[in-house]
Amino acid sequence: MITMIRYLSELLDERGRRHLHSMLLAQAAQGVLQGLGFLLVAPLVATLTSPPVDWGRLWFWLAAIAAAVAAHHVLLAWSTSLGYLVGTDVLTGFHERIGNHLATLPIGWFRGDRTGPIGRMLGKGTMDVANIPAHLLRHVVVGVTTPITMIGGSFLLDRRIGLAFTAGALLCALALRLLMVIVRRNDDDYEYDIGATASRIVEYARQQPTLRAYGVLDRPDLGTLEESLVRQQGSQSRLTIRGAWGLIAFFGTLQLVVTAVIALAVAFTLQGTMTLPVMIGVLIVTLRMLDPISQLGELAGLVQINADAIGRVRALLATPPLPEPARSAEPSGADIELRGVRFGYDGGPAVVDGVDATIPAGCFTAIVGPSGAGKSTLLKIIARFFDVDEGAVLIGGRDVRELGSAGVSRLTAQVFQDVYLFEGTIADNLRMAAPGASQADLDRVARTARLDEVVERLPDGWDTRVGEAGSTLSGGEKQRVSIARALLKDAPIVLLDEATAALDAANEAAVADAITELARDRTVIVVAHRLSTVVAADRILVLDRGRITEQGDHDALLTAQGTYARFWTERVRARGWQLAMKGNP
Template identity: 85%
Template structure:
């Protein structure tokens, strides 16, 4: 519980932390008063059963009980209202801090498999965290302080009964700890599986054309969605069943302790060691103690799940952002230099290992190589999606770490094969690159990217909404929007990854013309498979197994007869097969 309160405190500002401290103090006072109220019953009964009845003492203890109950209810109302205030504070701080932190993380951190977990964290996780101060903490604090007060008070009634209570409380605490460990271990698996399922559901919704084309909808054994849902169901079953066994162990221990204390008290009363009023008081305390402890056991699983939610938020907030310079440097040009560049994802094996290359300003460089060679990773490092593990990347004689993420973003425009367009109009998506762009600017870049052909045939032209992720446009049309957006940004360095892959001839020709326009007065680096793009490059870098094995222009690399020559001849054979197939169809 202490760790959970500490994590909550980390999420709050100073005002929120002050509210949290006051709320906890009020809840602790509420628990102490609840325990005292029941302890006061023993002297009350003693005053009433004495011969003759001591009405003076009776009314003193009755007044003490009444004052305790009244103060308890005042603290209950106050702590409950404070709980909602702190819950609201946590909710606000949660979104603010998480949003600000996500904006500082490396772009490459945002992989597809993180969509589901982050969405769940911002949805259910948000409510789980806010639910702790609003509803759960009061039961936890009272469930600890009320029994603790009654146990300490029982020593004043009889030290043997006090020891029995203390030993029983230790056993209950161990059983409760076991229950929470069981929940925590199984909840981690469940949250992981449900996050994966959420990502797969998003994928399933977006990839309906492919799934239907290949009949995967009729063959669930091939679909990762069904597999992930089955894993989620399994982990949920394990969480429920093992949690139930933990609950049985806890409540069994509690009942055993209560039975033992009652038996001990009755036995001590029968042999004359304990008076009847004390026995009545102990029985009332014992039975009353069941309520907060039972409630604590019933909520233990929920408390642990919500504490795990805080832990996941804390882990996310602990993901280090890219280091940023206090005063970003200004590059002396747009030439790019890579020296000893080594990089592996998440501390894994090196994807790029010892890359050395110089890309002059205003040049057109093509990067080729087999799948898995590290081509896309190289472009991501140039755009500072990540920082290199070893070595340096310089733009204009300045390390990209000295330029900062904002500086690198200002210098580069990126176009990737998987184009993402935001819900809105085509004009809105272009103006992301230049919010102040005029209609004339849009028309200019649209003509270069051949996007004007698309805009003219759409019923609402520039005001046509593209749908979620650009779903109303074809792949080639989205790529033209992406190229036009890069042109509108007018950055001196353009990074293109598979920009013409998997396009029909018309779209490929349009985008190839746009790339040629981009290369007129910019530094362009393109990962390319199309022969026309490769031949047009001033310089070609050949990557294989994370290293640059060859570099030069098309003619020199072809004459060398190495990896590039094999690549070229394979592409020629593939294109010849396509041409022959088209001619005979």
């Protein structure tokens, strides 16, 4: 519990921490008063059972009990309001804090398998954390302080009973610890599986055309969603069953302790070593102690689950962001230099291994090579999706780490094969690159990217809504929007990753023309397989197994009869085969 409170305190701002500490003090005092209220019943019973009745003492104990109850209820109301206030602080502050932190993480950190867990964390995870101060902490704090107060007071009734209570409390604490360990170990697996299932559900919804085209809907054994659901069901069953065994162990221990204390009190009374009023007081304390401790056991699993939610939020917030300079350096141009660049994902084997290259400003450079050679990774390193493990990437003579993410972003425009458009109009998506762009600016870049053809045939023109992820547009249309957006940004460096892949002939020609326009007065780096794009490049880098094996222009590389020449021959043969197939009747 102490760890959970410390973690919660770390996640709150200064105002939230003050409210949290005040709430905890109020709840602890509330638990002490509740324990005292039950303990005061013992002298009250002793006064009533000791004739003649001392009415002065009787009224004194009644007044003490009433004062304890009244103070308890005042503290209950105050701590409850503070709990809701802290919970509100969590709800209002966590999304902003997590969102701000996510914005500082390397772009490459956002893999597809993190979509579900992050969404769950921002939804249910945040509610779980907010639920701790709003509802759970009061029961936990009172469930601990009330029994401690009553156990301390039991030493005043009878030292032997106090020792029995202490030993029993230690046994219950061990059983409770065992229950929480069981829940924690199984909750981690369950949260991982449910996050994976959420990612698969999103994938399943987005990939319906492919799934239906290949009949996967009728073959659940081929889909990962079915597998994820089975794994989630299994982990949920393990959490429930093993948690139930932990609860049985806890409540069995609690019943054993209660039975032992009652038996001792009765035995001591029959032996004459304990008076009847004291025995009645012990029985009252024992039976009343059952309620907070039982509630603590019932909530232990939920407390652990919510503590795990705090742990996951802390782990996300502890993910190191890209280091940013206090002040962004000023580049002296748009040339790019790679010096001994080495990089591997998550500390794994190098995907880019010792790359050295210089790309002059205004140069149109194509990167070619086999699949898995590290082409797209190299482009992401230049865009500072990641920081390199070794070496340096320089733009305009400045290390990208000195430029900072914002500085690199200002200098680069990026066009990827998997274009993502945000819900809104075509004009809205273009103005992301330049919020103050006029309609004339939009028309200008649309003509260059051949997007004007798309806009003219759409019923609402520029005001056409593209749907989630651009779902109302075709792949070629989305690519034209993406290139127009890059043109509107007017960055000196443009990075294109497979920009013409999977496009039909008409869209390929339109995109190729737009790339040519981009390359006219900018530094352009293209990862491409299309022959027309490669031939048009001023400079070609041949990447193989993370290393640059050749570099030069098209004619020089063909003459060298190396990797590039083999690549070219294979592409020419493939293109000839496609043309022959198209000519068949």
